[in-house]
Amino acid sequence: MRRRDALQTRQTPFHDSLPSKVFFRADELDPKSHFPSHRHSWGEFVYSFSGVMEVQFGDSSLLAPPHYGIWLPPDLEHTGLSRNIARFCSLYVDACLCDSLPQAPCVLSVKPLARAILEHLRAEFRDELELFSAYSEEEERILLALLDQLRRAEAAESYLTSSDDxxxxxxxxxxxxxxxxxxxxxxxxxxxxxxxxxxxxxxxxxxxxxxxxxxxxxxxxxxxxxxxxxxxxxxxxxxxxxxxxxxxxxxxxxxxxxxxxxxxxx
CATH class of the missing domain: 1.10.10.60 (Homeodomain-like)
Structure with a gap:
């Protein structure tokens, strides 16, 4: 694959509101893809099927290789970065459903059931034309089941924790x-x-x-x-x-x- 030396700027699909309380999207990033600094009123869970995703906020950053995801609470200004090819997804969660999720950005360990749901959703919604389509009742139940799995996930401040010592x-x-x-x-x-x-x-x-x-x-x-x-x-x-x-x-x-x-x- 052709290498790119400059960061490839990407944009988030929503700015003001979500089309549903829980919304899933999958995408593939070229090397050195970059999401500019932004914030939104909903929470976001970022998961990489392959590659390592990096999210930066303030003076901190979080890394997530496969089997780990990054949780970002609502109203957190952040940027996203993939230094190599990455296939990833984002789960957007309306603020009204975020109370039982971590209140600070963190890394979540994604267990096999949650991974299976994520893989199913990626296969189901790989067509970009379906990005803004309404979900069926069955799809909504699957999304809520995934959200429940994330609420139960083990949280850590970082995959690669740092120290002030x-x-x-x-x-x-x-x-x-x-x-x-x-x-x-x-x-x-x-x-x-x-x-x-x-x-x-x-x-x-x-x-x-x-x-x-x-x-x-x-x-x-x-x-x-x-x-x-x-x-x-x-x-x-x-x-x-x-x-x-x-x-x-x-x-x-x-x-x-x-x-x-x-x-x-x-």
Whole structure:
């Protein structure tokens, strides 16, 4: 696929009101697609079927690879970005239905039932001409069932949580710059002059997960971008510090539920 160096500007389909209380739309984004800063009176759930979606608001941003989605409450000014090819959907939710959903932007873990509903809706409404059509009673029930699943979803502040702790922040910055690094936790702790026990504790407290889990998530995000850029599974595995493709594939499957080969484009 032809590469583009400049951001490709996209527009949201609605500005003032929704055609229904819950509205679904699916789309495909070219590399470096960008939604300009905007806000709306309804909530929005963004889910990527492939690729990594990024939403920015204020000084913060959220990432969502497949099996995770981004929830944005009503009246939040935000921009959207896809650095590589992405097939995604948005579920727009009228403000009157948002009280039982998170009141702050967050990442939601999307369970198998919700994923199945999203896949069904994507297949059902892939025709852009249907974008503004009225829903049948059955379709409305499916949308409300999806909304109920999102209300039950596990929420996190971010897929790749950051930290204000100086020592931990320095470790995370190092890993982001060197995702292939296979340093042990004790070696990372020594880099910032803290004990391994202290680094482990701060990781749990600040990130809500172990440092090893955070490293796997970082590698997953990087891997998706590399795979969709055309690199082979074997090349990506080596780039990310794995001694074998099989070890990389096992980690990737645990994180996304899919094999890395499903994310390649050539």
């Amino acid at each position: 100086p020592a931990l922040s320095a470790v995370l910055s190092y890993l982001e710059s060197h995702p292939e690094a296979n340093c042990s936790n004790s070696e990372l702790a020594a880099m910032v002059n803290v004990s391994e026990r202290t680094l482990t504790r701060r990781s749990r407290e600040e990130l809500g997960m172990s440092l090893n889990e955070w490293r796997q998530r970082l590698r997953t995000v990087r891997a998706i971008s590399l795979l969709e850029g055309g690199q082979t599974v074997e090349a990506v595995a080596l780039d990310l510090g794995y001694s074998s493709a099989s070890a990389f594939i096992a980690m990737f499957r645990r994180q996304t539920g899919s094999t890395p080969g499903q994310f390649g484009h050539g």
